[in-house]
Amino acid sequence: MPKTLMVVVAHPDDEGLGVSGTMARARKAGDNVVVVCATRGEVGEIAAGIDATPETLGAVREQELRDAMALLDVSDVRFLDYRDSGMAGTPENEDERSLFQAELIEVSMDLSAIMQEVNPDVVITWDASGGYGHPDHVKVHETATDAFDSYKMRSGRPARLYYMALPVHLFEEMTTELRAQGIEWGNEEIRRSVLTFKRPSVTADIDVEEHMDVKREALYRHRSQMPPDRRFDRLSAELQRKLYGREYFHRADPPVAEGEAAETWIFS
Numbered sequence: 001m002p003k004t005l006m007v008v009v010a011h012p013d014d015e016g017l018g019v020s021g022t023m024a025r026a027r028k029a030g031d032n033v034v035v036v037c038a039t040r041g042e043v044g045e046i047a048a049g050i051d052a053t054p055e056t057l058g059a060v061r062e063q064e065l066r067d068a069m070a071l072l073d074v075s076d077v078r079f080l081d082y083r084d085s086g087m088a089g090t091p092e093n094e095d096e097r098s099l100f101q102a103e104l105i106e107v108s109m110d111l112s113a114i115m116q117e118v119n120p121d122v123v124i125t126w127d128a129s130g131g132y133g134h135p136d137h138v139k140v141h142e143t144a145t146d147a148f149d150s151y152k153m154r155s156g157r158p159a160r161l162y163y164m165a166l167p168v169h170l171f172e173e174m175t176t177e178l179r180a181q182g183i184e185w186g187n188e189e190i191r192r193s194v195l196t197f198k199r200p201s202v203t204a205d206i207d208v209e210e211h212m213d214v215k216r217e218a219l220y221r222h223r224s225q226m227p228p229d230r231r232f233d234r235l236s237a238e239l240q241r242k243l244y245g246r247e248y249f250h251r252a253d254p255p256v257a258e259g260e261a262a263e264t265w266i267f268s
Helices: 020-028 058-072 104-118 135-155 167-182 186-196 209-220 237-245
Strands: 004-009 032-037 075-080 122-127 158-165 205-208 244-253
Touching: 004 020, 004 104, 020 032, 020 205, 020 209, 032 058, 032 104, 058 075, 058 209, 104 237, 122 135, 135 244, 158 205, 167 209, 167 237, 209 237
Parallel strands: 004 032, 004 122, 032 075, 122 158
Antiparallel strands: 158 244, 205 244
């Protein structure tokens, strides 16, 4: 019987490096994939040459996520009606429509209702660090975890909860390679946060090398958030294989037993 994977993220493009290869692998195996995005990324950056304004960016990014997921053969893409909260400490945090301002129980109930509908065997979301402390990522971690607990108790199903464990050990290598070519990647504060936040251990090491090409192309569908020069394609072939060819997760529920070997697939 096909299994169901539900991925819960905060913004379009959150899935890019961390879980899109796993989604592609699941779909190729005939399993179901549902993507739930809490916001439309309304206060994200707008890359040069993109036909978007601050007023239209949410709609643009929604379509970008749908286009990216279509490449992975994922058609069930859902959005909650919260607004992007922006980076920590910015004025957007105070917007009453923002995910940051939403009551935890309200967001949790939204996610729980979807879980009760689609009956996921596996849920994947952000870890407690939110990758680099983004308030929306952290909120999604908290509410998806709470919703999963409720869903598992009510359904009685042996479902599993995983957190993305980003390959931060490769980010410095990526920065070094790009810098050698005269390219500065990302925001210095974000890079520093990525390297310093406490993260869960890797308990699942997933081979998605077969899906590297489609994963890369899906990432570039988020055109409003990506540099137009496709700079990641300028990384060495070996580093691209490391970045795109494996994905890492921490199994939060059921907890990993002492001495248990790392999982090689989420539907084991």
